[in-house]
Amino acid sequence: MINRKTLFATACAFQTCAVLFLAIPPALTLSNGKTITVMTEPVDPQDMFRGDYIRLGYGFSQVPSKEKFDYKSKVFVRLKQDADKQWKPIGASNIKPAPAPDEVVLLGEYEWKDDNDRVRVRYGIEQVFVPEGRGKNISSADKLEIELAVPDSGRAVIKRAQLGDDVLYQWRWI
Amino acid sequence: MSKLSAKHQKIVAGEIARWQQDGMIEEDLAVKLTSLYPLHSARVNVSQALSVVGAVLVGLGAILFMAANWQQIPAIVKLLVILGAVNLTNYFGWKLKFEPGNQPKMGAALLLLGSLFYGAAIWLVAQIFNLEVNFSGGILLWALGTLATALATSTLPLGCLAAILGGMWLFANYTWDARQFLPFVPSLIAYLGTALALAFHMKSRAVTWITLVFSGVWMLSILGAFNAVPLLLFGLSVVGAYFFVREKQPLLEQPFLYVGEISTLASLLIATVSNFRSAEYIRMADLGTLLAICLTILGVVAWRVPKFKEEMIVCAGLALVCSLVLGSAPEHSRLIGNVALLAGIGAFIYTGLMRIQSAGMVNVALVFFVIDIIARYFDVFYTLMNRSFFFVVGGVLLMVVGAITERGRRTILEGMHS
Numbered sequence: 001m002i003n004r005k006t007l008f009a010t011a012c013a014f015q016t017c018a019v020l021f022l023a024i025p026p027a028l029t030l031s032n033g034k035t036i037t038v039m040t041e042p043v044d045p046q047d048m049f050r051g052d053y054i055r056l057g058y059g060f061s062q063v064p065s066k067e068k069f070d071y072k073s074k075v076f077v078r079l080k081q082d083a084d085k086q087w088k089p090i091g092a093s094n095i096k097p098a099p100a101p102d103e104v105v106l107l108g109e110y111e112w113k114d115d116n117d118r119v120r121v122r123y124g125i126e127q128v129f130v131p132e133g134r135g136k137n138i139s140s141a142d143k144l145e146i147e148l149a150v151p152d153s154g155r156a157v158i159k160r161a162q163l164g165d166d167v168l169y170q171w172r173w174i
Numbered sequence: 175m176s177k178l179s180a181k182h183q184k185i186v187a188g189e190i191a192r193w194q195q196d197g198m199i200e201e202d203l204a205v206k207l208t209s210l211y212p213l214h215s216a217r218v219n220v221s222q223a224l225s226v227v228g229a230v231l232v233g234l235g236a237i238l239f240m241a242a243n244w245q246q247i248p249a250i251v252k253l254l255v256i257l258g259a260v261n262l263t264n265y266f267g268w269k270l271k272f273e274p275g276n277q278p279k280m281g282a283a284l285l286l287l288g289s290l291f292y293g294a295a296i297w298l299v300a301q302i303f304n305l306e307v308n309f310s311g312g313i314l315l316w317a318l319g320t321l322a323t324a325l326a327t328s329t330l331p332l333g334c335l336a337a338i339l340g341g342m343w344l345f346a347n348y349t350w351d352a353r354q355f356l357p358f359v360p361s362l363i364a365y366l367g368t369a370l371a372l373a374f375h376m377k378s379r380a381v382t383w384i385t386l387v388f389s390g391v392w393m394l395s396i397l398g399a400f401n402a403v404p405l406l407l408f409g410l411s412v413v414g415a416y417f418f419v420r421e422k423q424p425l426l427e428q429p430f431l432y433v434g435e436i437s438t439l440a441s442l443l444i445a446t447v448s449n450f451r452s453a454e455y456i457r458m459a460d461l462g463t464l465l466a467i468c469l470t471i472l473g474v475v476a477w478r479v480p481k482f483k484e485e486m487i488v489c490a491g492l493a494l495v496c497s498l499v500l501g502s503a504p505e506h507s508r509l510i511g512n513v514a515l516l517a518g519i520g521a522f523i524y525t526g527l528m529r530i531q532s533a534g535m536v537n538v539a540l541v542f543f544v545i546d547i548i549a550r551y552f553d554v555f556y557t558l559m560n561r562s563f564f565f566v567v568g569g570v571l572l573m574v575v576g577a578i579t580e581r582g583r584r585t586i587l588e589g590m591h592s
Contacts, residue, residue, distance in 0.1 A: 004272070004326060011322035012264045016257055018315045019295045023253060026303035051242055051301065129301045132242045158304045169304070174248045 026157045030171050033149030035159060036079070036104055038087050040144045052135035053127045054161070054168070056146065060106070061126075062118045065092035069110035075121050076154060077106045092119050096154065107154030128161045130168045138163060185377065186211050188424050225283030226331050233290025240298045249302045256295040263288035264323065271327065286331040289320040293339075310346035317343055324372060333381045337369045341388025348392070356460040359467075362389060374423060382426045386412060386433040393437070402441040403461060406496055407468040409437030410489045414472040417482040420530070431534055435522060439542040442496075442518055445511030447549050465497045485529070488521055519543050523586075533587050540583050547575050 040056040063077050069092075076096045079087040080103045087104070091097070099105045108121035125148060138144075147160040149171075161169040187208055194204040240256070263284050271281025293316040300309050317339035324332035344365050348358050366389055373381035393408040412434030420427045469490055476486035492514060499510045519539045526535030551568055 005268075007326035008264075008268055008323065011319070011326045012261055014322050015260055015264075015289075015292045015295075015319040018319055019253075019257060019260075019292070019299055022296065022299040022305070022312075022315070023303070026305075030303075051240075053304075124306050125304065127306070128304050131245050170245075172248060173250045 025155075027173070029151040029155065029157045030149045030159055033151040033157065034104060035147055035149055036081075036087055037145060037147050040146050051129060051132055053129045054135050054138055054144070056126050056128060056144065058123070058126075060087065060089040061122070062114075062120055063089040063092040064117060065113075065119045066117055067093055067119075069094065069113070069119065071110065071112075073110050075108045075110045075119065077108060077121055079104050079106060092121065104150045105154045106150065106156055123156060125156050125158050128158055128169050130161075134168060138168075144168070183211050185425055222279045222282070225279050226286060229283040229287040229290065229331075233287050233294070236291055236294045237297060240294050240301065252298055252302070253295075256291060256298055260288055260291045260295055263291055268327070271329070282327075282329045282331055285323060285327055285329050286335060289316075289323055289332055289335055292316065292319050310343055313339055313343040313346050321368065321372060325375065328376050330376065330378055330380065333372055333376050333378050334384055336372060337381045337384040337388070340365045340369050341384065341392070344388060344392050345395075348395075356457070356463055359463065362392065363467075365389065373426060377423070377425055379426055379429060382429040383433075386429045390433050390437050394440075402444045403497055404464055405437055405444075406441035407464045407493055409434050409439075409441055410493050411468045411471045413438055414468075414475045414486060414489055417485055418475045418479055421479050428534070431532065432538065435535060435538045438492075439515065439518055439522070439539070442511055442515035443542065443546060443549065445496075445507055446515055446546070447553070461497055465493060468493050485525060492518065492521075515542070515546060519546070527586055527589075536586055537583065540579050544572075544575055544579050548572060 038058060038060075040058055060077060060079055063075075069075060073094065075092050075094070077092045078090050078097055078099060080090050080100075082088050090103070096107075097105060106123055108123040111120040111122055113119050125146075128144075128146070142163055145162045146158060147162075148156045149159045150156045157171075158169065159171045160167065190199075190204050190207050193199045194201060199207070236256075236259070240252075244252075267281050267284030267286075267288050269281070270276045270284060271278045296312045296316050299305070300312055305312070317336055320332055320336040320339055323329075324336045344361055347361050366385065369381065369385035372378075373385060390405075390408065390412075393405045412430055414434075416427060416430035416434050419430050472486045472490045472493070476483045496510065496514055499507070519542055522535050522539035526532040526539065548568070548571075551571060555564055555567070
């Protein structure tokens, strides 16, 4: 029979491990992932627990694809830089493709498909949290420059968010 | 003799009554034993309430501090500070609550604060790494961590917080995707199973109330997208569970009775006042699965507590008829809804009065009877009469029905007590 003290120590250890379990994977991505820079269009809502954030929309959130996807299934999206240095989607698939050297693969979640065979994908990078009050000064007409860290798995993490010269978010451990 | 809390006194009194009923002890001994543990008067424990409110305020402050997103503080410092706060608060909470000569109430408040800090830590990580806004996984982790400490310490505020967080996860996890609720039923079953196991482990009526109310409201929200049958099946399942709990753990019977009966009668009442959505809005596979779960629960209760077999058969019959007719033939829904509601009210009054002597069951049924009469009055006369006349007659009718029902209720309850 496990005594109460051991049970409680296990519960406390669970709490600490749960927080680290959330923190370590994105921290590793930010340290080791390939960095790409993309443009977005923001709006500015607020979250009860985490404060102000800016909702982000990406050009590659809608990807042309003839493949069939299940609701909420994994979608791998290949991005390639065009002549204007913008990362554009060139395809979406159920299985992870091998990217060319000038491509990156992002992992997202399928939401829906429109009549023109364009797949709506959610990557989990559609929001950036900013210091209290900062989000209100940004209108939906502003375009943010977002630096993403992309690991081999494709699950991207935001590294930096910038509006002109104004850095709204910058990842740093220390 | 040692002092017992009101809750423990009720447990002891129930056990003594059961020993007497089983012939293990004589009536004289039962009376003597019961008198050793007199019932405490209900009183608000001010110091505990203040400690808990204080802990909640500090916890909220910590969450808001994190939400302010101070970018001058490096991420690693923020993380170490909040993890340190979680573990130190838990440590001192444990010491104060369980080590001899300390203050258990303050300890319980600190343990609650520890779990609030733990929640703040989760949201801090989500903020640092810009994790998804609809972060149901975060609420689930928070609920599981709190559940673990609640199980280890059997502390009521932690149990309540775990049940509340589990209920919040239930809502956050549901994507409001019309026509598909079956994928979310396992979440409901997992929540109900875990939170009720915690409530039984802690013998806590508060945790039972929170769990059943969250589940009922969740089913009600599904009702908006589909129709009232899911809520009806939920209500009948909880009514079935009530008869089981009444025998096995009477301390926790009340939440099962009220949530089950109110859900059942409310769903039938809704069926009578508005047409069900058309059958295309409910998939037969979804309905069939919910019906199978409901019938399984009722069957298990009939098997384990055979003396309530008749009640379980009636519940199963109601579940079958309403699912088949209301789920697939919406054109008859109002007629069937009216008949089923009156049958349900009659069955609850009969059972409460003749079978289990439950004043609560009779009272709820009578309240629904009055509401039903008012609803029918609105249905029939609202468009037929002059508005002023309609309200005057309606008001008089309400007063008369209320008076008659109250007199009938008193007569019924007096007869029951005598």
